[in-house]
Amino acid sequence: MRVSHQIDGISLNVLSDDLPLQEVGRPGSILDIALGNGIRLNHSCGGTGACTTCHVLVIEGLESCNRPEKIERERLQEVYGRQANSRLACQCVPKKSVKVEIP
Ligand code: FES
Structure with a gap:
């Protein structure tokens, strides 16, 4: 897996099930992967939805x-x-x- 963090967004390339998960939000969620890779995302409710x-806005790969x-x-x-591509990172x-992209 490759995870990169840019000023204008986060790119997550999920290539295997062997993810370093943080166990926040749904397992394997964008939030879970981001936190597990040292990328900070707000998550006031602890990932419960x-x-x-x-x-977040899913710019590529929403499908x-x-x-x-x-x-x-x-x-x-x-x-x-x-927006149409809006998602909650803890549920997606x-x-x-x-x-x-973090709006
Ligand atoms: S962290 Fe609260 S809804 Fe995702």
Whole structure:
């Protein structure tokens, strides 16, 4: 796996199941992978899907991610500046490479 962090976003290349996970949020979620690789993302509720502080925009690879469940869809309705590619990093689990921007 290769994880890189840039000023304007985070690129996560998920290549195997052997991820250094932080065990925050859904296993293998963008938040989980980021924290496990030393990339800081806000996560006020501890990754339970109860806040919106982990809101990210999935710029590339959205099709490889799980579909948002009801709790995530409801929380995203509360996000100012929500876009079609908005996801909660703690709930979004990519199966392969994704590029993420923190709004
Ligand atoms: S950390 Fe609170 S919803 Fe993701």
